[in-house]
Amino acid sequence: MNEQAIEEKVIEEKVALELNEDYCASCSICSSLCPFEALKKDEETGKTVLEIEKCQVCGLCYSTCPAKAFDIIYYDIDSLTRYLEKAKQEYDSNTLVIMCKGSAPDFSKVEELFGVTKYIPLSVPCVGRIPEEVFLKALTMGIRAINILACDDDFCRFDKGSPVTARKILALNLLLGQLGYGTGAINLKRNNLKVKIDKDRCIACGNCVFYCPYDAAKLESPGIVSFDLAECKGCGLCVAMCPALALELENWERERISTLISKLSSEMERPKILVFRCQWATFSPLDNGQSAPNIRIIDLPCAARVDPFHILEAFQKGVDGVLIAACSEDDCKQEKVSGKSEHLVAVLGERLSQIGLQERLHFCTVAPRYPERFNGELEQFSQEIVTICSKEGRE
Amino acid sequence: MIVTTPKPLDEVLDLIAPYSNILIVGCDGCTTPPRGLREAKTLSQLLELGGKLRNKEFAFEVTTTTKQCDVYLTASTLKPQMSRATAVLSLACGAGVQTIAGIFPEIPVFPAQNTHFIGTEEREGGTLEQRCAACGDCLLGETGGICPVTRCTKGLLNGPCGGSKEGKCEVDDEKDCAWNLIYERLEEQGKLVLLKVYRPARDYQKSGWRITT
Structure with missing residues (x-):
């Protein structure tokens, strides 16, 4: 590939967030909110510029832009609305619980926190990414109670996501109160998993x-x-x-992950590929349907929670290949702990090589800003595992 | 602490190949890096996978001991599980392995670790270095807290030798010359006079083999 071709390829890569200059009113709300300084006002032109390399796709800009100048791939208004319509039927409930993935507990804790037994669950990476419009649409749809579970301010992986959520809910509740929905139509609670x-x-x-x-x-x-x-x-x-x-x-107990591994490996077709993924490294679109019958993904709170114990357990349960998808150290929402995870996986890989299984385990770094990278890594790894398995079949 | 490294898995698989019911015993004592319950579990998983590739099925049980070299504690911890085991795989240092072998002479006990030395751990750099040879005649008080028995390649009691070059050892230029370190330390403490003390050849009997408490 010549240089020009490489350049074109880079340019062509799909990104998760785009700023439409034609709509941008240069109001600076987004640049003042962006926790990662990915949005800045160009001093010369006065226009807002998006530096995608710095973007962590928290969605705060998308949810707060008054001019709707942002296009986002994950959790946009349309897909959220579609999900709510579908889920309302599926769960047969008019109570909605929106949780940040960073603090989403299991069913019984939700029940305890909000006093609800039947509800429509919506788990997103940061509640701050949900535009007001979605809450209003939910109410128009006939959803009567909206409960929100956000992380504590200092627990928020996107720094400003939780504070923005709190302010947004405060303002919305005032508005809804004026409209006759009573005070506190939207119920906000906090949780952390420690x-x-x-x-x-x-x-x-x-x-x-x-x-x-x-x-x-x-x-x-x-x-x-x-x-x-x-x-x-x-x-x-x-x-x-x-x-x-x-x-x-909490909520990621060894036993719980083990149970999940057993369940997933039993329903997969061969060659079985299990992915342990940091939940901030790639987001699943809300309505992407089922993944391939031989691939299952376990989202974890951080690559640091990827435990050699679980990787080996997956192999024991008959999984043919394990892929670890983490954030790069610079993108890590924690203090660069994804690097420690990479080291742990490398040490395990060395021991696996002593029994001839080293090719079954692969560590990669991806980022939600490039939504196709994860799929690219997965595809490549899948092919490698298919080759290994078919070779074994011949022997 | 006692520094160990895991034996290669194929070597361990060879050792345990004739047996089926194997008890893997960790040690929460001074073995470093810690070889406790997690390592025991991980090893059982790896050996099960390795065994499968060799068409060999093992049944593993895993447990750990507070200090595997303590006869009383280890005997009481392991007794209930021992009845089901046809072999034991120990994650402790050589002393731990022999302790189990001594308590249960009828059951074969295999080491899963190679024991290297008594050392110190530098976590930041991820290194473990030998510091003590258990010589039974500690002279750290005269050498500024730096042990020439372990850290001088030649184990000289009166150093440095002529092979000290720019603070490094002639045998291994990555290794600091222990006697150079001792000199610098004593100089810093104003105790260079200690270098004039002549030490006779070591009495190896002092290391001993048994001590009564």
Whole structure:
């Protein structure tokens, strides 16, 4: 490929967010909100420019732009509306629970938090990305109660997502109150998913203290570990590094992931490919339907929660290939912990090579700003696994 | 702590090949990196996968011990599981392996680790280095807290030798010359006079083989 061709290829790559200059009123709301400085006002032309390389596709600009100048691939108004219409029938409910993936608990906790037993679930990467229009459409659709579960402000993976959500809901509730929907038509609650320690299992080795990027783990003498949960950001790195299996991450308990692996591997066709994916590394479009019958994806709160234990378990359950899709260190929503995860996977890969399984495990980095990259990686890995499996079949 | 590295899996598979019911025993003691329950579980998973490729089915049980080299604790921890095992795979240092072998002489015990040395851990750089040879005659008090027995390639008690070059050892130029380090440390502490002390050849009997508490 010559240079020009490479350049064209780069230019052609599909991006998740686009700014339509014709609509942009240069109001600067987006650039003042963007947590990643991906949107800036050009001093000379006065126009707002999008630097896609910095964009994490949190959707705050899309949900707040008064001129609707942004086109976004994930969770746009149309697909959210379509989902709500469909899900309202499917779940036969007029209660909606919108949760940020970063803090979405299991069913029983939702029930406990909001006092609802039947509801339409909507889990998105940051509630801040949902435009007001969608809430209003939901109400017009006949949805009576809207419950929102956002992360605490300092837990938000997109920095400003949770504060923006809170302000948005406040303003919307005022408006809805004036319209006669009562005060507090939209109910906002907060949640976080953090580490849990089983002190009986702890061997006070200090791994969690060393690896925690937030200084949440403390080793108190004599040899007692404790966690300052106010500091924990729920990345799960300590869980993957704990040699005594004394730690768990709420809602991502080992057992729960194991059950999911069993379930998915039993329903897959061969060659079975299981993906452990950081939930911030690629977003699923809401209405993309089923994935291929031989591929299943487990979204995790961070690549750091990818546990060698689960990778091996997948192989034990008959999975032919395991792909780890993480953010790059620079894109990591935590303190560059995806690099630690890559190292863990490499160490495991070395041991797998001793039994001839090294080609079955692959680590890649992707980003939601390039929505086709994940599929590209998956396709390439799938082909490799197909080749390996067919070779084995011949032998 | 005692520094170990995992044995290559094919070597372990060869060791356990004649047996089916295998108890993998971790050690939460000083083995470093920690070889506790997680490592025991991981090893069982890897060996199961490796076994399958060799058409061999194993039944693994995994457990861990507080200090595998403690006869009393290890005996009481393992007794209930031992009845089901035809072989044991130990994740401890050589002392741990022999402790189990001593308690249960009828069951073959295999090491899953190679034991290297008593060392110190630099977590930031991810390195472990030897620091103590358990010589039984500690002279760290005279050498500025730097052990020439382990850190001088030649184990000299009176150094440096003529092979100290720009602070590095002539045998391995990546390795600091221990006696150069000792000199610098003692100089810093104003105790260079200690270098004038002549030390006779080591009495290897002092290392000993048994101590009564």
